[in-house]
Amino acid sequence: MSDSGLLARFAGGVRDDLGRLGARLGALSKPRGVTLRHRLIETSEGRVRLHLRMHTDGTGLLIVNGTDTLHLAPLHAEAAALAFDGVPRDRAMVHLRTVYQGARDFALEAEYERIEAAIATVSRPSDRCVVCEAGIPQPEPLCIRAQAPLKADLALSYACDNDCAHCYNEPRRRGMQSFSTDRWREVLDRLWQIGVPYVIFTGGEPTLREDLPELVAHAESLGMICGLNSNGRRLSDPTLVDALVQAGLDHVQITLASQRPELHDAIVRADAWEETVAGIRTCLDRGLHAITNTTLIEENASEAAEIVDFLHGLGLRTFAMNGMIHSGCGASNPSALEVGRLREVLAQVRDRAEECGMRFIWYTVTRHCELSPLQMGVGLRFCNAGEYSICIEPNGDVLPCQSYYEPAGNILRDRWRRIWEGELLSRIRNRREHPDEGGLPQECHDCPQLRLCGGGCPLERREKNEVMSRCLKSGR
Structure with missing residues (x-):
């Protein structure tokens, strides 16, 4: 074979090798499933937890402290993954040029610098809107469908040492058998695999389980943000609190019904x-x-502002409140506040919090035509059940939320896709596009606020429908 023939054959082999390498890198750039990366930044000003969730379509989600999210287009998601993995910049650019062949070098470099700057911005502890400051163009709120939940509430047990008359737990669930420590570890592993970066241990009363610090430690080892919802009674023991802090607990929410002991x-x-x-x-x-949460009901509504003063005196600077949860003992409960009264009390609490320099978190989901949280100045509130959050029951059943007692499957027995894409969760998620299938009343179907409002709480809507049905049957 002539020298020119050998050179042509060699050149052809090099082209084939480069083609195979490019195809391999291109395949590597497309996630085979949802994946999570985690980064913990600790400074003298505080700590920030970042999660990068890569989706099967190549897009990504940069999650800051489990709550603030940046939607990333495929190029930005790819660049963020390289940055999270610590790939040197020169190698990262080689990779991006291979994947995005035809793109101009200066354009790739500019976008890589943009995502680097965004990560640096959100890595700094701040009370400001990190999404606004990140410099990455974002879609309108609620325009992009969630590809996996952001948070899972883990109801470790329905046992409780309190007995609230308005508790959203169904009384018959108190005897439900709960998973062992090992099985709960499996649940945490499974949640991480499907892309859930944030868990809250709840119940019942989760501190009644002796293995709580072990479960917190396992969540921490995976890279999860870990919270606790509690009545606070066992947290009066410094030994338990120290164990939870050492295990990696990030925050706690304690329920306080009144500033007065007797009430x-x-x-x-x-x-x-x-x-x-x-x-x-x-x-x-x-x-x-630590923050507190208070359910506003007839018994404590007149003292709501005094509760705020009491919390400020304790040293708290953030607190939460909600109205009646229409589930379990809260369904058709006479202590629930009518919407007009709720609006009045909410305004009092909002104003007192502002006077005290406190952050006030309002949880209750309402139809915006009845009570608009945006107009009240307490932020956007909508039902995130089955979309941004789910609940795992003591036996592993997956609920849309911790008070929506209709299982969509079992986290350890069923395939996640079957649960996530099943009829129940899909119907809840699709209610804005298909309000008739979501059970929304006719007046919601063409309402311009539906995208943000979502039709309010499905549990309250179901309760109202049941009351109306009973009235019709009784002739009232």
Whole structure:
């Protein structure tokens, strides 16, 4: 064979090798499934947890402290993954040029610099809107469908040492058998695999489980953000709080029904106030980020502003409140506030929080035509059940939320795609596009606020429908 023939054959072999390498890199750039990357940034100003979730379509989601999210187009997601993996910039650019052949070098470099700057921005502890400051163009709110939940509430057990008359847990669930420690570890592993970066241990009362610090430690080892919802009574024990902090617990929310011991104890139907308040103080003393939550009902609504003053005096700077949850003992509960009264009390709490320099979180989902949280100045609120959050019951059943007792499957027995794309969760997620299938009333179908509002709470809507049905049957 002539020298020119050998050179042509060699050149052809090099082209084939480069083609195979490019195809391989291109395949590597497209995730085979949802994947999570985690980065913890600790500074003298505080700590920030970042998660990068890569989706099967090549897009990504940069999640800041489990709540703020940046939607990333495929190029930005690819660049962010390289940055998270610590790939040197020169090698990262080689990879991007291979994947995005035909793109101009200066354009790729500019977009890589943009995502680097965005990651640096959101890595700094800040009370400001990190999404606004990141410099990455974002879609309108709720325009992009979630590809996996952001958060899972883990109901470790329905057992509780309080007995609230308005509790959203169904009484018959208290005896439900709960998973062992090993099985709950499997649940955490499974959630991480499907792309859930944030878990909250709840119940019932989760601190009644002796293995709680072990489960927190396992969640931490995976890279999860880990929270706790509690009545606070057992958190009065500094030893338990220290164990939870050491295990990696990020925050705790403690339920307080009233600033007055006698009213709190009457509402929770237990001798609990002193232990609950001691639990709040212990968490604050140990440096654990702590907030409280209060359900506003007829019994405590007139003292709502005084509760805010009491919390400020304890040293809290963030607190939450909600209206009645229309599930379990809360369904058709006479202590629920009518919407007009709720609006009045909400305004009082909002104003007092502002006077005290406190951050106020309002949880309750309402139809915006009845009570608009945006107009009230307490932020956007909509039902995120089965889309941005799910709940895992003590036996592994997956609920749309922790008060929506209709299982969509079992987290350990069923394939995730079957659960996520099943009829129940799909119907809830699709209610804006298909309000008739979502069970929304006719007036919601063409409402311009439906995209943000989502039709309010499906549990409250179901309760109203049941009441109306009973009235029609009785002739009233």
